[in-house]
Amino acid sequence: MCCFPNVKQAGIARFYTSMNGPLLGSEGKSGGGVAGNFQTNTDWNDFQSTVPYHGRFYIDPATGTVLRMIVEAELKPSDVVHQMDTRIDYGPTRAGQATIIAPLRSVVDLVVVPNGDSGAGGYSTRTALFSSEYSEYRPAQNN
Numbered sequence: 001m002c003c004f005p006n007v008k009q010a011g012i013a014r015f016y017t018s019m020n021g022p023l024l025g026s027e028g029k030s031g032g033g034v035a036g037n038f039q040t041n042t043d044w045n046d047f048q049s050t051v052p053y054h055g056r057f058y059i060d061p062a063t064g065t066v067l068r069m070i071v072e073a074e075l076k077p078s079d080v081v082h083q084m085d086t087r088i089d090y091g092p093t094r095a096g097q098a099t100i101i102a103p104l105r106s107v108v109d110l111v112v113v114p115n116g117d118s119g120a121g122g123y124s125t126r127t128a129l130f131s132s133e134y135s136e137y138r139p140a141q142n143n
Helices: none
Strands: 004-016 033-045 053-059 066-073 081-095 098-112 126-133
Antiparallel strands (some): 004 033, 053 066, 066 081, 081 098
8 A cells, every 4th residue: 555654753843832932042932832953754655564364254165165255454553554354255257168266356444544653642544445346257378
């Protein structure tokens, strides 16, 4: 998944009010503000992680054919992606003259932190649902 920020921050920021401004070298300024040399550098990266997962298989007991597979990633709360659940439905389909069991559709449910994990006190999340359907299978070409 692309793209999530990797934020690097350096420097000092001093927040002041009209009461503590003179102590921080902000004489003559009314109200509040910020002084100092605070810098932010942001690099945009793909999210990549190797995580444990758990899931379920739904199998036709009469034929032993896999009908559905569900995989749920076990992501850490500190990851930029908080949830990723994948469901793949299988069934009979034609490939040339043969009938095969193949993926027919997949659904991916995501919960991500759109602006990355900045370490701020709060953040918003975005939920996305991706659905794909597969068709027109063809037999492999032998060379």
